[in-house]
Amino acid sequence: MVTNDNHSLQVKALENGTVIDHIPQGVVQRVLSVLGLENCEEQIYMGANLESKKMGRKGIIKVANRFFEENEIDKIGLIAPTATVIEIRNYEIKSKTQVRIPDVVHKIVKCFNPKCITNKESVPTHFYVIDKSDLKLRCHYCEKITGRKNIEYK
Amino acid sequence: MVTNDNHSLQVKALENGTVIDHIPQGVVQRVLSVLGLENCEEQIYMGANLESKKMGRKGIIKVANRFFEENEIDKIGLIAPTATVIEIRNYEIKSKTQVRIPDVVHKIVKCFNPKCITNKESVPTHFYVIDKSDLKLRCHYCEKITGRKNIEYK
Numbered sequence: 001m002v003t004n005d006n007h008s009l010q011v012k013a014l015e016n017g018t019v020i021d022h023i024p025q026g027v028v029q030r031v032l033s034v035l036g037l038e039n040c041e042e043q044i045y046m047g048a049n050l051e052s053k054k055m056g057r058k059g060i061i062k063v064a065n066r067f068f069e070e071n072e073i074d075k076i077g078l079i080a081p082t083a084t085v086i087e088i089r090n091y092e093i094k095s096k097t098q099v100r101i102p103d104v105v106h107k108i109v110k111c112f113n114p115k116c117i118t119n120k121e122s123v124p125t126h127f128y129v130i131d132k133s134d135l136k137l138r139c140h141y142c143e144k145i146t147g148r149k150n151i152e153y154k
Numbered sequence: 155m156v157t158n159d160n161h162s163l164q165v166k167a168l169e170n171g172t173v174i175d176h177i178p179q180g181v182v183q184r185v186l187s188v189l190g191l192e193n194c195e196e197q198i199y200m201g202a203n204l205e206s207k208k209m210g211r212k213g214i215i216k217v218a219n220r221f222f223e224e225n226e227i228d229k230i231g232l233i234a235p236t237a238t239v240i241e242i243r244n245y246e247i248k249s250k251t252q253v254r255i256p257d258v259v260h261k262i263v264k265c266f267n268p269k270c271i272t273n274k275e276s277v278p279t280h281f282y283v284i285d286k287s288d289l290k291l292r293c294h295y296c297e298k299i300t301g302r303k304n305i306e307y308k
Contacts, residue, residue: 026193029192029193038183039183040202043201043202043204044201044203045199045200046200047198047199047200048194048199049196049197049198051197
């Protein structure tokens with residue numbers, strides 16, 4: 001599937017699977033992790049810090065035989081708001097989705113407030129996105145705001 | 155650097171950098187992590203679960219403008235004993251190294267013994283490799299054996 005000589009590494013066409021393109025610099029690993037692809041057994045390719053005319057630097061992920069549901073695409077949107085998710089079936093593009101920042105964030109982010117019940121007991125976090133441009137999440141339980149700078153992914 | 159159509163993802167030749175080929179299945183992420191490449195700012199390309207005539211499944215890492223010292227190649231050897239490290243300079247193969255399991259392992263592995271000083275205080279671990287085929291490491295401090303099944307990387 002891969003030919004590797006001293007000049008190039010060529011990756012064969014994807015028959016079925018997903019390409020996640022235009023991932024912002026520095027978050028490819030986080031996207032892999034949030035989608036549970038770090039230990040995935042399908043063929044997977046990842047590129048980071050690649051040149052992009054549109055973005056300067058970008059990352060890309062290509063995974064065989066995996067397709068993502070709307071809630072997974074929303075997770076990508078939170079971490080990589082510029083990303084495009086391209087579904088490939090039988091070597092053809094079946095769909096191309098520009099991700100978006102979701103209205104509600106469930107489970108994947110830690111609440112910034114150490115006293116929040118979600119940090120004391122095994123209660124999954126739940127946030128409302130109250131500002132999409134500056135990314136501010138209001139906790140459903142303690143109502144404290146977790147901002148872009150304080151976001152930690154679980 | 156990358157052209158991506160619905161059929162293929164092509165990666166341009168590496169001018170200067172390193173290719174780590176024939177990484178056993180399931181350890182590509184660990185190799186990235188132990189070499190500190192997860193947050194590297196150079197162009198990096200990774201493939202996992204790829205078909206390999208020799209190995210069944212394999213992983214590969216390709217990183218621009220990074221070269222590895224002997225102690226780093228030994229770290230790769232511990233995690234990925236089948237790997238080959240190929241150094242590229244000016245589009246040509248400068249050297250090709252078959253990694254080996256090192257005689258001494260410093261810092262990268264946790265001691266299996268919870269009472270060991272390295273788990274109580276901030277003392278870096280240090281092991282002697284006493285069995286390379288079955289991978290057994292004897293701790294310099296507590297003399298307990300950490301085996302392949304119990305190895306945790308730090």
